[in-house]
Every structure is written in C-alpha cells, then in structure tokens.
Amino acid sequence: MAAKINNIIRFSSLFTPKHVICQTKITERDELLLEMLRKLALVVGIGDAEDAYQSLLQRENEIPTVVGPGIAMPHVRLSSINRIIVGVATSQAGIKYAPNINQPVKLIIMTLAPKIAPGAYLQAMSSLAKICQYPATADNVARLDNAQKVWEFFDQDGMTLEEHLKASDIMGPVTVKLQEHDTLERAIDLFVRHQIRDVPVIDKDGDLIGVVSTHELLKVCLPDYILWIEDLMPIINFEPFAEILRKESKTWLTEIMTMDYATVIEDAPAAQVAKEFAKQKVDHVYVLREKKLVGVVSLAMFLNKILRE
Amino acid sequence: MPENTAKHTSIRMLIMLAVSASVGLLTHLLKLNNQQVIASAIFVMIVMATLLFWNFRLAIAFIGIGVLMGTNTLDLPTFIVECKIDVILFLVGMMVTVGVLRDLGLFTWIIQSVIKTPKMTGRLFVIMLIFLSAIMSCIVDEVTSIVFMATLVFQVCDALKISPMPFLIISVMATNVGSSGTMLGNPVGIVIGQNITPPLSFVDFVVWSFPIMIITLTVTMFILLWWYRKEIEHLSERLSERREMGMGLGPLINVPYKTGLAILVGMISFIGLHHWLEIKLGLAPNTVLIVAPLVIAGVLMVFRQERARHYIEADVEWWTLLFFMMLFAVAGSLQHTRVTEEIANHFQNAFGSRPALLMPIIIALSAAGSALVDNVVYVAAFVPVVDKLGQTPLVWALLQGVCLGGNITMIGSTANIVALGMAEKRYRTSIKFFDWLKVGLVVGITSCLVAWGCLMMTSKYMPTKQQRLQTAQSHLKPAAVHDSNTIR
Numbered sequence: 157m158a159a160k161i162n163n164i165i166r167f168s169s170l171f172t173p174k175h176v177i178c179q180t181k182i183t184e185r186d187e188l189l190l191e192m193l194r195k196l197a198l199v200v201g202i203g204d205a206e207d208a209y210q211s212l213l214q215r216e217n218e219i220p221t222v223v224g225p226g227i228a229m230p231h232v233r234l235s236s237i238n239r240i241i242v243g244v245a246t247s248q249a250g251i252k253y254a255p256n257i258n259q260p261v262k263l264i265i266m267t268l269a270p271k272i273a274p275g276a277y278l279q280a281m282s283s284l285a286k287i288c289q290y291p292a293t294a295d296n297v298a299r300l301d302n303a304q305k306v307w308e309f310f311d312q313d314g315m316t317l318e319e320h321l322k323a324s325d326i327m328g329p330v331t332v333k334l335q336e337h338d339t340l341e342r343a344i345d346l347f348v349r350h351q352i353r354d355v356p357v358i359d360k361d362g363d364l365i366g367v368v369s370t371h372e373l374l375k376v377c378l379p380d381y382i383l384w385i386e387d388l389m390p391i392i393n394f395e396p397f398a399e400i401l402r403k404e405s406k407t408w409l410t411e412i413m414t415m416d417y418a419t420v421i422e423d424a425p426a427a428q429v430a431k432e433f434a435k436q437k438v439d440h441v442y443v444l445r446e447k448k449l450v451g452v453v454s455l456a457m458f459l460n461k462i463l464r465e
Numbered sequence: 466m467p468e469n470t471a472k473h474t475s476i477r478m479l480i481m482l483a484v485s486a487s488v489g490l491l492t493h494l495l496k497l498n499n500q501q502v503i504a505s506a507i508f509v510m511i512v513m514a515t516l517l518f519w520n521f522r523l524a525i526a527f528i529g530i531g532v533l534m535g536t537n538t539l540d541l542p543t544f545i546v547e548c549k550i551d552v553i554l555f556l557v558g559m560m561v562t563v564g565v566l567r568d569l570g571l572f573t574w575i576i577q578s579v580i581k582t583p584k585m586t587g588r589l590f591v592i593m594l595i596f597l598s599a600i601m602s603c604i605v606d607e608v609t610s611i612v613f614m615a616t617l618v619f620q621v622c623d624a625l626k627i628s629p630m631p632f633l634i635i636s637v638m639a640t641n642v643g644s645s646g647t648m649l650g651n652p653v654g655i656v657i658g659q660n661i662t663p664p665l666s667f668v669d670f671v672v673w674s675f676p677i678m679i680i681t682l683t684v685t686m687f688i689l690l691w692w693y694r695k696e697i698e699h700l701s702e703r704l705s706e707r708r709e710m711g712m713g714l715g716p717l718i719n720v721p722y723k724t725g726l727a728i729l730v731g732m733i734s735f736i737g738l739h740h741w742l743e744i745k746l747g748l749a750p751n752t753v754l755i756v757a758p759l760v761i762a763g764v765l766m767v768f769r770q771e772r773a774r775h776y777i778e779a780d781v782e783w784w785t786l787l788f789f790m791m792l793f794a795v796a797g798s799l800q801h802t803r804v805t806e807e808i809a810n811h812f813q814n815a816f817g818s819r820p821a822l823l824m825p826i827i828i829a830l831s832a833a834g835s836a837l838v839d840n841v842v843y844v845a846a847f848v849p850v851v852d853k854l855g856q857t858p859l860v861w862a863l864l865q866g867v868c869l870g871g872n873i874t875m876i877g878s879t880a881n882i883v884a885l886g887m888a889e890k891r892y893r894t895s896i897k898f899f900d901w902l903k904v905g906l907v908v909g910i911t912s913c914l915v916a917w918g919c920l921m922m923t924s925k926y927m928p929t930k931q932q933r934l935q936t937a938q939s940h941l942k943p944a945a946v947h948d949s950n951t952i953r
Contacts, residue, residue: 379715380616381576386568386772389721396716403712410626411712416893 167283168311171242174199176303180247185261186213188251189230192243192266202268203236212266220254222261223281226294228253231267231277240276241268244306246298262298274462275321275426282325283317323429324422326461327443327451333358336365340400340407343368354417354440356449357409363447366413376400376412419444422451426462429453477517481525485510497807500538504798507533508846511795515839519882523784526791539798547797548790551755552655556606556789557781558758559649562732563605564780565765568772571725573718575601576617580714587701588690590621591635595686598636599643599678602880604733607644607651608782611637611880615887624714625703629888630896631696635689637884638872638908642685644880645868646678647671648754649736651878652789653844653867660848661860662930663937664750666740673861673927677919681869681912688908732761750937785879789841796845805846809853818854820924824862825917827851831866832913836873836905843867857933858924865916873909875901 175196182188190209197205212232215221223229243266250260265284269276287293300306318325332350334343334357346355347370354369377396385391400407418432418441432441433455441458443451489506497505507529514525533539539547566572579593594614601610614636622629644651648658648670658665690697707714739753746753766773799805816822834843844867851863871878875885875898889895928936 377716379620381573381613381620382716382718384567384573385570385720387570387721390570390718395718399713399716406710407712411624 165317166311167242167280167315167317168307170240170280170317171244171307171310172199173303173307175241175243176306177243177245178303178306179298179301180245182247183249183251185216185251185253188245188247188264189213189216189266192245192264196241196243196266196268200241202234202241208232208234208268216254220257222253222257223284224288224293225291226250226259226262226298227288228261228264229267229281229284230264231269231280233269233271233273233277235271237268238270240270240273240280242266242280243268244310246300246306248298250298262294275325278325278426278461279317279321282322283315287315321426322422323420323424323426323441323443323453324451326426326429326458327422327453328457330356330442330449330452333449334368334409336360336409338409339405340373340409340412341404343409343412344373344404347373354438356417356442356452357413358449361447362449364419364442364444364449366410366415367417367442368409368413372412372414373400417442421445426458429458430462433458481510481513481517484513492804497804498802500536500802501804501807503536503538504533504795504802505804507538508795508799511792512838512842515842516837516876523788523791526788526795529795530791533795533798538802539794543797543801544794547794547801549656549659549793549797550790551751552652552659552793553786553790555655555755555758556652556786558756558760558762559606560609560781561762561776562728562758562765563609564776565762565769565772566605566725566729568769569722569725569728570720571722571729572613574720574722574725576613576620577715577717577720579617580620581717585704585714587697587699587704590700590704591632591690591693591697592686594618594632594636595639595682595689598639599646599682602640602643603646603650603675603678604729606649607640607878607880608883610643611640611884612887614640615884619887619891620715621700624712625700625707627700627703628696629892630894631693632700633884633888634896634901634904635693637881638685638689638905639682640880641868641871641878642682642912643678644871644878645681645864646675651868652841654864656793656841656844657848657860657864659751659755661852663933665860666751667736667754668740671737673923674864677861677865677916677923680919681865681915684915685872685908685912688911689904692904692907728761728765732758735761792842792845796842796849799846800849805849806853809850812850813854818856820856820858821921823854823856823859824920824924827859827862828866828913828917828920831863832870832873832909835867835870836877836909840867840871840878855930857927857930858920861920861927862917865920866913869912869916870909872912873902873905874898875905877905877909 177188177192177195180188180191182191189212190205193202193205193209193212196202202208211234212230215232216230221229221231245264245266247262250262253261267277267280269280297306297309300309332346332352332355334346334355336357336359338357343355346352353371354367356364357366357368359365377400378391382391382396418436418438420428420432420441420443422443422445429441432438439455441453442449443453485506488509489502492502492505511522511526511529514522518525530539530544534541534544575597579590579597582589582593594617598610598614601613615633618629618632618636622632644654648654648665648667654670658670735757736754739751739757742748742753743750762776766776769776816826831843831847834847844863847863851859871881875881875896885895
C-alpha cells in the first residue's frame, strides 16, 4: 500500500481493510464504538480498549462529532500509541448517533491520535473535508459490501493529509460581524448582546477592512489626556461617555475602527496563528482568502483544538 | 537571545570598543598623559554607548566610572563633586512638580483647550501646536512637553484619521527650539547655567535667550508651514468634514485646572525671582534656583501625601538622572585631567579669540555634535571648553547650537527619540533617517543662522565674564563668598 509520496500521506495509509467493520448489524452507537475499539486493539494494539472507550464516550457525549450528512468522526488521544490509527465502520440501516441529530449515521471514521500530537486529528479530518461535503458519501460507502472496497474508497486521489495543519483547519465561522456602513450604535449592541470584545468589519465584497473592539471604544471615551488626571471627580458621572451616547447612532464605525488586528491567510500553517496570538497579544486571529474574511480563530478555540481535541 | 540579535550586539560592542580605543591611541599620539588618554577613551565610549546601546547606556556608564576610578583617573571626592548633584536635584524637583501638575489635570486642560478651539483649521492647529510645544518646553522640560504634545497630536490625528507623523515632527522641532528659551527647557540649560563661571541666572536666560528663541521659532514655523503645506491642507479638509458632521476632536470634561495653573505660575515666579531672592538673602548664585523646585515639590508632597511616594518613584526618571550623574562625572574627569583645557587651548590657537569668528564655529560645532550625540553628553564635555574661552556670547552660542542642532537628525535630542518611540509603539510605524534629515537640515541650519545673526546683534550688549563676576561678588555676603569659593 502506498503510504508516503513526496511527504504527502494518503488517508488510506492510516488503516487497512482489517480495521474496517463493514455493514454492521449493531444499531447502538456506544456498542459499535466499543466494538470498533476492540477490533483495533486486536489488530494493531491500542492499549486498554476499555479506557479508550470511556474517554471516547465522554467526548462524544459532550460534543457529538457528526461532521457531515450521515458521517461521524469520533476521536480520542491516547498515550499508549505513537501514530495515528484509524478504524472505519459502516451501517446500511444507520444508527442513532445523538439525541439531537435526527439523520442516522451510516459511516463512522474513528481516529486515535497520540497524546503528544497536537492537531493530528484535525489533519485527518481535514483530508476528508471534501468527501464529507457530498450528501451521498455515507450512503455510497455503506452500500460497499466488503472491507477491501471500503478501504479502496478511501484510497482515492485527493484524500491526503497535509504536511502541516493549516489555519483553515482550526478556524470557525465568523458569526458576528459588522458592515462598513453600520453605526457605532450597532457595534455597541453587538458587544453587549454577544459578550464579545472584538467585531470584524467587512465591506460590500466581504473584505476585512478593520476591527472594532471594546478596548478601542473605551479609549475613544477615555483618551490618554483624560486618564492623566488622578482625581476622578471630573468623570465620576461618566461625562466622557455622554458624547458617545449622544452621537452613537450618527457615528460611523470608521471613527473607532482599528487597523491593529491579527490576520493570517487560510493556507498559513496553524503555527502561524499561534505566533500571531503570542506576538500581537490578541484574542482573535482573522483568517483571510486574499482579502476576504473566511473565518476566525479565537484563543480559546485554538487551545481547545490543538491541546484537547 | 536570538542569534541575529547576539551577532548585532557583538558587532556594535566591537565598534564601540574600537572607536574608544582609537581615541585613546590618538590622544596618546598627541602626547597626552595616561590619565588624559583614559578619560578621553572612556568619555568617547559613553558617547558611543548613547549611539549604539541606548538601553544599556547606564550600565556602560557605570562600568566606565569603575575604569576611571580603578585607574586613578578619577578619585572619589572628585567623582562626588563632578556628579553635579545640584543639577540632578533641580531635575528631581521639576519632575515631581510636573507629576503633580499632571495629576491635577493642568495638562488635560491645556490639551482640551486646543481640541475645543472653535473654527480650527490645519494652519491654526499647527501654529498653536508650534507655540504650545515651545512654551511647554520652556516651562517644563522638553521630554515632558513632548509626551503631552504627542498625545495631543495622536488624539487629533486619530480623530481625523490622518497620519500623525508630520505633525509629530512639527511638534518635536518646536519643542527643541523652545527648549533654548529658559534654563528649565532642556537639561543642557541648567548644565550650562550652573557650570559657567559665574553661574547664569533664570533672568539671564529670559533676557539673552528667550527673545532669540521666539525669533528662531517664528522662522521655524514658516519653514514647517511651507514644508508640510499639503498635509496641513489635508488636515483642514478633514477638520471641516468632521465639523459638518457635528463632531469634536475628543471628549471634553470640566477640569478643575485652577490649582494646577496657580502652582505652575507660582513655581515660575519663584524660579524667576531666584536671583533677586539670592541678592536679598545674600546667598550664593543659583542657590534659590536649585532649591526652588525641591521646596515646591516638598510642599506639594505634603498636600498630596498619599501620592508622594508615587511622585518620587514613578515620576522621577531615575534611569536618566543616574546616567546624567555618571556622564557628568566622566566629563568632569576630562576637566580634572585638563583634557578640556587642552582642547580650549587648541581651539584658541586655531581660531584665535575673536567672538565674531568663534561664535559661528561654536554654533556649527555644537549643532553638528548635538545632531550626532545626545546633547547633554555633548554639553557636559564642551561646557568647560567654552567656560575656559571666557566670553559670554559663546555660552549662548553653545546653548543655541545644541538646542537647534537637535532638530537635524532623528536622534538629535531626547525629545526626538521619545516622540518617535511613542509613535512606533502606537502605530507600529517609524520614520526613515533620511526623511527626517531632509527637513531637519533645512530647519536646523536656518534656525542656527538666525540664532547666529541674533547673537551677533546682541553680543555687544552682553556683560563680559569680568563684569558678571564683579556683579556676583558684590551681591554676596562675606560668608557666602567664602562658601562659594570653597565649592568652586
């Protein structure tokens, strides 16, 4: 089996047909997960399968890892292994995966990653991003009637692991954003409603043109020359905020927008994101495709993905 | 330490030691004695440290003092005298007082007064900026002044979304010119005032330097208004747009400024009257001048006991003051080993003693020296030379040269470095050396020429050194004469 070509690792090299449970009759999620772990323990050795099962279950109960229509990618980090191990199971009838997910899961791709390999799971998941997007993938694989055919499905071109984790692998969607024609009033509303500190501002083409932050807003209300005064008496009733309140509906965002924010392009290594957090002391790094804002990585999200997921 | 930084540090260290050793060798070849050679080499090493190791300059100065003492070039009693504790205490008093004034909102009030000026235009803003920077620099020191003025520039430029750099340069240049106005403006003022025989008073500065400062400042203003005409026009447009939207340049609050203003006026009056008080009390020259800021600081600390420790610990720039002490001591060793006397003799042999010829030479040398090294460093070394030349107009030529020369390069004065540091921290942007040099040369050379012209016209009315000595002696009570002679 071809594994590594020019430093590119095929996803299929992470498992063999022996790791596949094909067209299982099991209908319970937990039972199937345990069965998959036992099989992997038997075929490649993963240490205590029961321990791995408990960790896996705890994670799945917290956040079910359904990544596409009918596809789940449970994962866990184990200190007993030193390379990524993948197990695959298919079910024609489908299994009920989580209480709030109605669509039955027909394809389960289980990833076991070494504990000391940050991002290994994300790399594996990223290599399957394309097939996860097709609505028919789960049905198509579940219809394959033997393990060899299932393995061959994953051996197709394109399903390869990148050499490094990219910014786009760890970013999340930008759910809160402002348009350039929005007013300060709307920005303050968003700060308060979403309890966030930074909101990106985009133009009509979706290009990132700046960021408004609570810190900037505070600086506009309390500039340096007011902070020089030791005695609070002149501002005890928040007088400097009065002007902002009076004009918030007429003030364009550009008045308080800062250009001082961190960005990376979507193909940048995830380590670049870490560098921006450390170097620029920011809470968010914005991910761009050319100038277009395509995602955001928060520091909490970054730490969770790299150190925990 | 990253490999590149370590490599750069090593290269700079080598340059510093090589230049210092070269000066040592040169002075040795000029047949100076061993102590003179060491004193010259250490002084040059500290000059180089200010150029190459701004952040380590104090450490290098400490080591330099160690070398001077270890080689018996400088002994402990001379070190203690040459530290010029009078200058240091004067600066401590000023720094504490400025800290109190800031706490009381005086500087906030000044900035708000500019921000809320009705019908502001770009040109009016720049004229206000220039005169305010210069006057502030005259009253408090140039570094404090530029910190406040840079904040004003950033506030206005941020509100208008324009580049602050041209206006920052304008403010810095006005600050440097203004710092020659009084002996409070620039540490070099008090260093010159205290180290000339007999010492110069605050009134001497007001009479012989302040009017020249106003003239050079006006000339500087016209040059800068022309040089940055496009940027000023752009600022006018943005101001007018913002006014049409009914928006100001920043929040305004009611600042209880009167106490701060009264303290400032009181301090200036106290210092301004120091010469008169010294005559009335029969004190040695500049006794009141030196203690006035300390007394004012002490009174203010009594009234603001809860902040007193903060004023001493945070508002006094101990790092800079300790560097000044070491620097003065090293420069003192040049005087002690008679290196400065040798330079003065060579100077007289080369250029004679005609003030008409010496004046432009001293202005030019001081301007060039101040453009390249910290002006306090330059003055510390050069003031004994000028004192030895014994001609009053040359003292003012030295002051004008160092203050105005500070505008030539971006490292010409502490105000330049502080302002550019603030801009770099805030906007992550810096100005290129040659971009500054272009406008710096025009402003620096023109203002030096104007100052020279003014000094030429006023020099014949200046009292000679002998006349000043006689006046000083006649005002002293016998005990003070004795004390004064003992000290000097």
